[in-house]
Amino acid sequence: MAAPLPLSDKQLRSVRESFTSRISIWHGSVRSGKTIASLLAFLLSIRRAPATGLILLCGRSLQTIERNIIEPLQDLALFGSDVAAEVRHTRGATVASILGRTVHLIGASDARAEGRLRGATACLAYVDEATLVPEAFFVQLLARLSVPGARLLCTTNPDSPRHWLRTGYLNRAGELDLAAWHFRLADNPSLSPAYVAALSAEYTGLWRRRMIDGAWVVAEGAIFDMYDEAAHVVDELPAMRRHWLGVDYGTTNPFSAVLLGLGDDDRLYAVAEWRYDSRARHRQMTDAQYSAAVRKWLGELGVEPEWTFVDPSAASYSAQLWADGHPGVARADNTVLDGIRSVSNVLDAGLLRIHRSCEGLLDELPGYAWSEEAAARGEDQPVKANDHSVDALRYAVHSTSHEWRHLLSLAA
Incomplete structure (x- = not known):
């Protein structure tokens, strides 16, 4: 042999x-x-x-x-x-x-x-x-x-x-x-050296140390420690040639929809955000009301996303979107650690920018952290708090990774 x-x-x-x-x-x-x-x-x-x-x-x-x-x-x-x-x-x-x-x-x-x-x-x-x-x-x-x-x-x-x-x-x-x-x-x-360089560019932070350096290291501190408001937040947007929508469904917790765009400059943009907090508003919304509100918001933006990636646990809301004729409804890829890695990669490579209007997302990103209790058990888990817009972004970014991964090496 x-x-x-x-x-x-x-x-x-x-x-x-x-x-x-x-x-x-x-x-x-x-x-x-x-x-x-x-x-x-x-x-x-x-x-x-x-x-x-x-x-x-x-x-x-x-x-x-x-x-x-x-x-x-x-x-x-x-x-x-x-x-x-x-x-x-x-x-x-x-x-x-x-x-x-x-x-x-x-x-x-x-x-x-x-x-x-x-x-x-x-x-x-x-x-x-x-x-x-x-x-x-x-x-x-x-x-x-x-x-x-x-x-x-x-x-x-x-x-x-x-x-x-x-x-x-x-x-x-x-x-x-x-x-x-x-x-x-x-x-x-x-x-080849070129392949090693390209592969190394696909990982950052915790995953770079594990997947490239081969180190057994613990997850600790801020998850998106590469996030820099001065570098990642923008006031102006280029023309977008593609759009996708990520939706984190909530009834008592906030509902968040983040619109992800691919600009003519070959960068990803969190273009806009629609968010509803029933606790702050003192009124819950039904699936039908959420569907109507999101479709109205997209209509005002003049955008029809190619795909809408919905929290997999929100089956009834997905069914409502289908019933209302919303195009391209799909279950989001909710693999948490892989999704975090995808968002980390685009932030670290400078491939992702966030429009200043995405207030919920901008509030959550700096505080999104690893759970110390989970780390003590030998597990990698984010703290499950104030993460609704982050989850919506993660759904959109990770579910479309096959569309943008080739751009990592081009981002600066």
Whole structure:
């Protein structure tokens, strides 16, 4: 079986050393070469695996396993035609055939996934992005690797320094039968300097330290610490060639709609904001009233957004918009940390400007902070207070990231 080329000395060493430990963990920055090394070790491990016991591929979901593991194994440029021909999988199926062995694919999105391992006896397991699977699942998986010579291989990007994978395993490598290798972007010999520069530009703050530097660092302080009113707030707007709307729905909490525009100058702009605080007004509004008010506001602006990204929990409001003929209603991508990262990226790169009329948004941005209580538990969570316009902005920015990501390197 041919190895993927080129491989660094560190990658090759990690593959060799992985066979000396029960648990092997490759961790570090994105695109640092850790996944290719771990997959090569996995293929070699399948060849050497005991004849008895299951072989398991685990990850956050079946889709991520297919994208992060199965597809690379079938890539001719990575592992050659001989390996690709022996990796057979039907998309959506929970089994695959790899090098003649049946491999079971297990998604572990929540604590209930631990039950899928009950009763299993395994000889080899691979976990993709181990920090994203529940701790109970990981513990149960180790217990199921009971065949003599059974081994566990894992990859992950860094997380909080208090994450259970770091405190319970990486920090105890000397006590456990565990080997670990930390990879940085510079450890991948196949990346061009231009690509490294472009990738580095896509991350900022906390995520730059984790995803580029490969550091296990805690979230602390202001989330948008790069926000500078003097640099990011504008009084004039250029002509806009595209518009999108983000809506954070509220009844007792404030309702906020933030209009995001793409200007002729290839920058994003928070163009305008409509906000209603029922507590301050002493009167709640119905879905129909909110729909009418937002459509009236957009009409006054002379704007029809291409898409309106609505808080996913506000199903009744989305249904009302559809019933009222509002075009392009969609569920917002409400992945909180990824959304925060997208907003951080555009602010840090100077790609996003905010019009001074967006008063609610401008009030919330400086105080949007990481929760100290969550950080103490090893979790990254924002404080859930005074975040309604920020959430509306996050919905619009993150849900359209495929539209503007190429502009990051152009912003100044």
